Amino acid sequence: MKVSVIVFPGSNCDSDCWHVMRDVMKCDVSYVWHKDHDLKNPDLVILPGGFSYGDYLRCGAIARFSPVMKEVVEYARRDGNVLGICNGFQILLEAGLLPGAMLPNRSLKFVCKHVWLRTENTGSTFTNRLKNGQVLRIPIAHGEGNYTASPDTLKELQDQNRIVFRYSSESGQVADEFNPNGAAEHIAGIMNEKGNVLGMMPHPERASEDILGSDDGRAIWESLLSCHSRESGNPATFSHR
């Protein structure tokens, strides 16, 4: 599987994504600088976390006008798989590839900790290796992850099964006390209508190796690899844990 990691000025999870995709998942990975126009023909584009353009104006608001975003938007429209993590999710919202917006966390504090996520949709390219309701332990690190959208949009997301992850307890209970930022409907990740664009605040690339305390994030990469193998006619080659 070919993966392109987009690098904006201020991205700081680009190396983590690159490392996990290359060294852990054995993919063919390239960096794409935000001023480039060639996505390098990938099977997956990752918009990594960080503080693109210093989070000036609004998180992701300036990055969405980076030259490469024109290609990313076209790639997504052609059904290419795009994963936005944290700041990458914020950029997808600003670019209009996903609906809604982010507000500052309810606590107004930057929250950096492991959280539990309940998987709400297991039919997607990103989650087909997960079980319905499966709970993942993945870290978050953000100041603005308080997802908001109009009541109509929230209903649409729910009705179309596009809420992919919700913040939960370890046992999968969804309640206010397990919501780290105040996000509407406890939303941690959503996808677009066609299911090829996923935005999520938690960082699966920081939870893909045992040594980092959790490798629950691997299930997302394995889902993508499994879809890719099916499409390319080759059996999936990743090892079982």
Added chain:
Amino acid sequence: MKTFNAKINVTLKKSVLDPQGKTILEALHSLGFQDASDVRAGKHFELTLNANNEIDAQNRVKEMCDKLLVNPVIEQYEISIS
């Protein structure tokens, strides 16, 4: 072409909760300003631009707001040109 000054006030829509405004209100209350309520935090931009007339300037700044300065999902804005 004339030079105009534009002032733009951006606020969160009424329907959007404002965590910052809420915290500022709590601080005001703890300082004894019990008479304060409904604090909303916002943003303010000032810029100069060249345009043929005030209407053109107004339209141009509106374009800037719609394209970049304001996120219509959560924010609303007011422009004043002088």
